[in-house]
């Protein structure tokens with residue numbers, strides 16, 4: 001489309017800094033005839049402390065009118081653990097049915113990895129985003145007593161599993177290696193495990209050109225450090241996906257470069273794009289944050305909206321910038337943003 | 347005590363081979379006046395195919411009469427996923443109330459790690475063994491239909507959390523660095539998360555000399571590859587412990603050297619010791635399996651039974667053997683066992 005109407009949520013900590021650079025690069029890459037409108041929303045710790053609100057129905061109505069959402073980071077130590085996570089981040093994922101949580105991992109040339117021998121890493125995790133142990137199902141009895149019992153219920157539906165498995169097969173088919181790995185723990189979590197495994201096997205029959213395999217989540221963490229090149233596309237449940245994508249980010253250059261999309265493929269609701277990293281309050285406001293993960297999230301956003309050429313330009317600019325980084329003196333958040341904006345514009 | 351009455355479960359795949367070497371080293375290390383009696387039990391795929399049984403009440407009665415159990419590995423591709431895991435391994439952990447699942451990770455000199463720069467790694471994970479998502483709680487409705495719903499319930503009790511947290515504090519206090527990290531996901535799994543966090547905080551007050559911190563499980567996987575030296579003792583839930591101990595094994599020398607104990611600290615039931623690795627059917631019967639993880643599990647077993655000096659002799663022998671390994675031609679399972687037996691005897 002010839003216009004992008006973007007909701008921008010800078011959020012907490014380094015969120016404002018990295019989002020500023022993400023928008024800088026976005027403005028620089030868009031052709032003149034694509035009109036970019038942005039509206040900024042104040043969510044996160046400040047608003048919570050001022051009003052007690054995290055995300056209201058009116059907020060959801062407002063956000064819903066945008067084509068997409070760019071988020072910096074939400075979370076602050078001044079807010080009790082869980083309040084902003086459940087009250088904002090997860091509430092938004094559930095409200096806008098962001099069932100495809102897309103997290104690419106690519107080790108780019110020149111980027112440091114904690115792994116020895118600089119292995120080749122280029123895979124994508126498709127994490128389910130609206131089910132599993134993230135539903136908030138469960139509860140507590142006898143709270144605070146020696147007889148307290150707390151439960152967490154992982155809810156998995158054929159509907160929810162099948163749509164994300166189908167999305168992952170389609171993504172695998174579109175990539176050169178055409179390989180899809182299901183990650184679960186079906187030998188222990190047998191109820192959910194059978195559902196995931198059966199749906200995966202059923203859908204696989206429709207994609208005979210996609211090679212498939214299955215790995216338990218514990219073993220997957222081993223492969224991610226000993227043989228990450230074995231992965232092409234991974235599909236997995238919400239919690240397993242949370243865990244393995246942080247590890248994946250760590251081995252493929254760190255969370256400074258890890259981008260993610262919370263996607264509603266039907267476009268019934270706007271999708272949201274955000275760096276995998278958090279708000280990093282310890283370095284906030286110092287110009288030390290690396291905006292690269294946010295800039296790469298902007299690329300995912302552009303691809304989602306059909307601006308593939310611009311997305312590729314951003315990814316190429318990031319690759320080139322990272323390749324040269326080792327030779328450069330350390331740069332501030334805005335200097336990195338400036339450099340990337342100059343590259344995509346040129 | 348001056349006698350050890352051991353139940354031996356070789357199990358499937360490489361189980362028989364590694365257990366043979368474990369027993370060889372055990373016999374070699376014990377002083378003459380400690381009487382070792384062993385009784386072998388046939389569990390696993392063979393028995394399941396022959397009888398349909400995995401672990402009967404009579405089996406549990408028989409096992410219960412022993413001082414401890416040494417297990418090789420259980421699991422075979424010929425058995426549907428989950429049958430032996432839930433029907434034997436987990437059934438035994440629950441029946442004998444093995445609530446402390448102890449998994450040390452130490453990167454020994456000369457041992458290869460996938461991490462660059464050969465970092466110092468020396469920590470212990472205390473994984474809860476009888477609660478969390480492992481209880482088998484949950485179910486399926488409308489199985490096999492497009493409307494299937496499958497649930498898994500994580501059950502957490504103050505009783506169950508407190509006893510394992512106390513065990514972990516005691517272990518942390520006994521180590522030089524006296525540091526304990528709680529790993530959970532308390533910002534999302536808020537019911538279980540609050541219980542774990544509150545119990546941890548409460549017990550911490552009784553251990554003022556133990557330094558504590560908290561890390562989300564996803565972030566913990568990052569630290570395990572970027573800064574594993576930050577960990578001393580970790581306490582965590584059953585599923586998180588399953589995942590991070592495989593990763594911990596991978597970074598600290600591989601599952602060829604990772605030992606574990608399924609411990610009932612009250613000694614009401616015999617504890618069980620086993621390598622973290624599985625039955626590896628692809629290399630079974632070829633003398634290729636590394637028995638080191640089983641031998642180190644024997645050391646954990648000896649320490650549990652109060653034979654600390656013998657446990658230390660085994661650990662020293664393993665360290666010495668691993669340090670020299672790079673200079674030696676590849677050895678078979680029994681050659682490694684012979685070398686370790688010679689060292690502990692000498």
Ligand SMILES: CC(C)[C@H](C(=O)O)[C@@H](O)C(=O)O
Pocket residue numbers: 085086089090242276533534564
């Ligand atoms: C902050 C938290 C709710 C979130 C999650 O667990 O999904 C984060 O860890 C992530 O991966 O985006």
Ligand SMILES: CC(C)[C@H](C(=O)O)[C@@H](O)C(=O)O
Pocket residue numbers: 187188218431432435436588622
């Ligand atoms: C085989 C399986 C039941 C087991 C577990 O998940 O506990 C294994 O992965 C382990 O870590 O001992």
